[in-house]
Amino acid sequence: MPSLHYEYQVSGDDFTRAGEASSDIKNKLKQMGVSPSAVRKAAIAIYEGEINMVIHAGGGAISVEILPDQIAMELIDHGPGIADIGLAMQEGYSTAPDAVRSLGFGAGMGLPNMKKYSDEMTITSRVGEGTTVSMVVRFE
Amino acid sequence: MKIQELIDKTRFTVINAGSDTGRNISKPYCCDLLSIAMSSAPADGIWFTVMANLNTLAVAALTDTACVVLCQNTALDENALKKARTEGITVLATELPVFDAALLAYEQLNAADASIPADESQTCRNPETTCDA
Numbered sequence: 001m002p003s004l005h006y007e008y009q010v011s012g013d014d015f016t017r018a019g020e021a022s023s024d025i026k027n028k029l030k031q032m033g034v035s036p037s038a039v040r041k042a043a044i045a046i047y048e049g050e051i052n053m054v055i056h057a058g059g060g061a062i063s064v065e066i067l068p069d070q071i072a073m074e075l076i077d078h079g080p081g082i083a084d085i086g087l088a089m090q091e092g093y094s095t096a097p098d099a100v101r102s103l104g105f106g107a108g109m110g111l112p113n114m115k116k117y118s119d120e121m122t123i124t125s126r127v128g129e130g131t132t133v134s135m136v137v138r139f140e
Numbered sequence: 141m142k143i144q145e146l147i148d149k150t151r152f153t154v155i156n157a158g159s160d161t162g163r164n165i166s167k168p169y170c171c172d173l174l175s176i177a178m179s180s181a182p183a184d185g186i187w188f189t190v191m192a193n194l195n196t197l198a199v200a201a202l203t204d205t206a207c208v209v210l211c212q213n214t215a216l217d218e219n220a221l222k223k224a225r226t227e228g229i230t231v232l233a234t235e236l237p238v239f240d241a242a243l244l245a246y247e248q249l250n251a252a253d254a255s256i257p258a259d260e261s262q263t264c265r266n267p268e269t270t271c272d273a
Contacts, residue, residue, distance in 0.1 A: 016219060019198035023227075026202065036183070036204070043202045044178055051175075051195075104174035104191045113179045 004028075004066040010050050012058030015103060021062050022047035029071065034139050041117040042071050042137040048110045048117075049075040049133060055100050055110075056080065057131065070119075070138045078130040085123050089115065141165050141252040143207050143230050146186070149248045152209055152232035152241070155216065159228025165206050165249065168242040174199050181205050188242045194220045201227050209245070211238045 006028075008021035026043040030036075046062065053060040057079025065072045082088045089111050096106030115121050118135035125131040144161040147154060166184035171177040172191045181187055181203040189196060192214040200208050207230040210216070216224065216231065224231045234241045 016194055018195070019202070022202060023198070040183065040202070040204060047198065047202050048175075048178065103193060103195060104172060104177075105195070107173045107175040109173075109175035109179060113175065116179060 006064045006066075008062040008064070010053045010059045010062060012054060014059075015051075015054060018050045018054045019047055021050055021064075025064060025071070029066070032066070038071075038137055038139045042073070045114050045117045045135050045137060046073055046075075048113045049073070049135075051105055052110045053077050053079070055096050055105065060130075068139075070136055073118075073135045073137075075133045075135075076130065077132075081127040081129055082123070082125040082131055083127050085125060141249050143186075145252065146207070146245060146248060147232065150234075150241075150244050152234045155210070155231040155233050156221065156224040156229065158207070158224070158230030161230060163206050163230075168245050168249070169205075170238050170242050172238075178203065186242075186245055188238045188245075190214045190238060192216050192220065194223055196220070197223045197227060197229055197231075200229055206230065207232060209234060209241055211236060211241050 010021065011017055022043045025046055026039055029039045029042060057077035060075060060077030063074045087093055091112045092108040094106050094108035100106040114133065114135060119138045120136040122134045123131065142162050142164055146165060164184060165186050166182050168188060169181050169185040170188045171180065172189050174191060174195055178199050183204040184206045186207045186209060187200060187205045188209045188211055190211050192210045196208065197220055210231065210233045213235050
């Protein structure tokens with residue numbers, strides 16, 4: 001199988017559309033016969049990324065490459081950046097506003113969940129410039 | 141137990157029947173924080189929550205939740221209901237609080253398991269043995 005490449009735009013402050021990329025990728029992986037647990041891992045990892053972009057970065061772009069044995073995802077935003085990545089990776093640490101918490105998010109689980117559900121994850125961020133998160137989920 | 145059997149036994153109100161009421165339910169799950177539900181909701185679970193919004197349905201779909209039960213008369217708005225319909229997600233409702241509703245479902249799930257002959261049951265009841273089912 002050749003590699004497949006998909007691009008998605010995530011619009012900022014639009015919670016109603018967050019989940020479109022993850023939902024689409026989930027369906028594609030399912031159709032390809034990827035194992036349900038790997039599909040779930042990839043879908044959750046991307047959805048958390050989408051939500052983060054909506055909450056913190058005013059949107060962003062997602063680039064996905066599907067190979068026979070893995071899916072590689074790159075999430076790029078031009079938001080405020082993360083000053084202390086170690087702190088942001090701690091479960092329960094959150095800078096989300098109250099309006100977001102009232103929707104059921106902002107529990108400080110976004111990045112930890114992305115780490116938990118991906119097999120590889122790297123974050124590069126510059127304050128004032130933006131953040132790039134790269135994740136890989138391998139198909140068992 | 142299948143979703144339809146649970147509906148019949150519990151009399152939860154059907155908000156959206158969903159695309160597959162013949163689907164088997166694994167276990168009840170209770171949580172109102174979507175970020176936590178995202179990481180912990182069991183596949184094929186029945187999820188009890190008072191968080192009734194569009195994102196609840198997105199999380200349900202992504203975690204392969206079998207059925208969402210909105211407790212204490214919380215209701216979906218029009219957009220969320222539309223999403224439930226397009227995604228084929230089963231959404232039920234009850235006036236019961238989360239614990240009471242989940243307990244009711246738990247009792248029904250256990251009763252259904254008990255009625256299956258032991259060699260056919262996939263539920264592990266003996267805490268001293270491990271169960272791979």
